[in-house]
Amino acid sequence: MKIIIIEDESLVAEDLANSLKNCNAEIEITAFLGSVKEAIAYFKNNPQPDLIFSDIQLGDGLSFEIIKAVPLHVPVIFCTAFNEYALDAFKANGIEYILKPFSGNELEAALGKFQNMQKLMSGQLAQQYQKAMETISNLQQPVSETIMVKYRDRLLPFTLDxxxxxxxxxxxxxxxxxxxxxxxxxxxxxxxxxxxxxxxxxxxxxxxxxxxxxxxxxxxxxxxxxxxxxxxxxxxxxxxxxxxxxxxxxxxx
Missing domain, CATH: 2.40.50.1020 (LytTr DNA-binding domain)
Incomplete structure (x- = not known):
């Protein structure tokens, strides 16, 4: 299974990659992409993977903007620090997510839905991403960003508050x-x-x-x-x- 990780925090991306490989030894991480711009450029010139794990808020915009520029034909599982109100919107739109900081059990559950998500066509995905993007843009509450801190051999999550x-x-x-x-x-x-x-x-x-x-x-x-x-x-x-x-x-x- 070929997977691409879209995440602007290198430590979080590496931790996610290691956790995914622990869930399934056959997983191959084919690319780490750190921004909307980098992801668009990559998908225009490289084959698409079987599955994408993506943060929502990147340094240069929302990851939903990627599919507006490059149609994706694969499912995307979001790794997000958004509040529960936003997560309810994702569930209503049929988009899978895991909440930061994620656990091994959550990753296994998300991977377990991969086969069903794989049936979605690119047009359906585009419509769902557009609805989710509009929901995020209209949120009244601020985004709960998480800062991951490397301390000795651990990664510590700190929300902004x-x-x-x-x-x-x-x-x-x-x-x-x-x-x-x-x-x-x-x-x-x-x-x-x-x-x-x-x-x-x-x-x-x-x-x-x-x-x-x-x-x-x-x-x-x-x-x-x-x-x-x-x-x-x-x-x-x-x-x-x-x-x-x-x-x-x-x-x-």
Missing amino acids: KIALFYVEAETTVMHAHNGKSYILTESLEDLEKRTNKFFFRMNRQQLVNRNAIIDVTDYFPRKLKVNLSFSFHKDVFVSREKRSKVLAWLAS
């Missing part, structure tokens, strides 16, 4: 969680800024802060802001006068 801030120190990106622990990340602050939703703000070049980690802000000479956090942090968080109005508008929204 569990993260206080990201910061750069000595050219290293660090995530500080609300549990008081910090973890080193391989992603840049720029990449994390794209992945986080409106509840995070890039205060300066070094710090990306979650709204739920802020007590208040105070004026700081000359015309700067000081962001006061709800926990002890070894560095002060300052906002330049150029960003002052944007931060105040963000906090008021």
Whole structure:
């Protein structure tokens, strides 16, 4: 069985690949694709696999956009961190999913439905993806993005509400969680800024802060802001006068 994984987090993709091979030793991962753009280019020039496992929200858009550009003739099983409301929509539209962080049992169950999904024709898939894409676009609640952190020999999932801030120190990106622990990340602050939703703000070049980690802000000479956090942090968080109005508008929204 040939499978392609579409996932913009390399650690998550590798973990998924290993878990799938543990479920079925005959599985062959033919490609890892990290973006909508990369996936479109790949499918235009390469044969399609038997099955696709895909994240929904990629760095450059929703994975549903891929089939709008390149008709797929194979089933897609989504690996998603979307809330239950969205998952209900997927079930109504006949699209299989597994919720991050996934378990071996969930993967086995998803693979067990592969034969039935294989009967779907590309036109039916396109209609289902379009309905799902419209549902996601109309959601009132924010996407529950999950950040996977490699810690020793484990992969730890953190939803955004569990993260206080990201910061750069000595050219290293660090995530500080609300549990008081910090973890080193391989992603840049720029990449994390794209992945986080409106509840995070890039205060300066070094710090990306979650709204739920802020007590208040105070004026700081000359015309700067000081962001006061709800926990002890070894560095002060300052906002330049150029960003002052944007931060105040963000906090008021």
